[in-house]
Amino acid sequence: QKEVEQNSGPLSVPEGAIASLNCTYSDRGSQSFFWYRQYSGKSPELIMFIYSNGDKEDGRFTAQLNKASQYVSLLIRDSQPSDSATYLCAVIRVGNMLTFGGGTRLMVKP
């Protein structure tokens, strides 16, 4: 079992819809969770982080964390074609090791 798992996609949504990206992790002691966005041919960039159970909103992005179920999700409201990218979930495991998932490719169609 991978430490951090994501569906590789592609996840295809129409413009204006809500895109829901999911991530599960295996280390129950994990404390911090991050979402990075990576455009094709570019380096990853941080878009959100979340430490506590519940929701955290930043503009069109909402991160959701459920430690009991060991999953973290990212919702993108009013999806735009410019949101088309690969989204990487990252988790800080016990021992302060930052581990990335394989990424989900999102395609937003006009």
Next chain:
Amino acid sequence: EAQVTQNPRYLITVTGKKLTVTCSQNMNHEYMSWYRQDPGLGLRQIYYSMNVEVTDKGDVPEGYKVSRKEKRNFPLILESPSPNQTSLYFCASSGNRDYNSPLHFGNGTRLTVT
């Protein structure tokens, strides 16, 4: 401009020929790290450094070496590259070891070993 600079961007080499990929950051960051990215496997950490002269293995350190003689530089060394090290490599830095500040990534180095 705050940035992480990697060189070269592209590198094609042959098995066994030693190479170094350089990484430099101008943000006075303590934490630096190297990742490799392969299709379907995401970013896997090779080595990281919490500060000058302090380096530790990540998840996939075999076949790689690093050094941190200065705060700004963190080169990745492949003493004897093999084809399974063909990959996209990223250097990253962060203001602190707890990841409360985001990782800043370099533009990547695409390495091909034939």
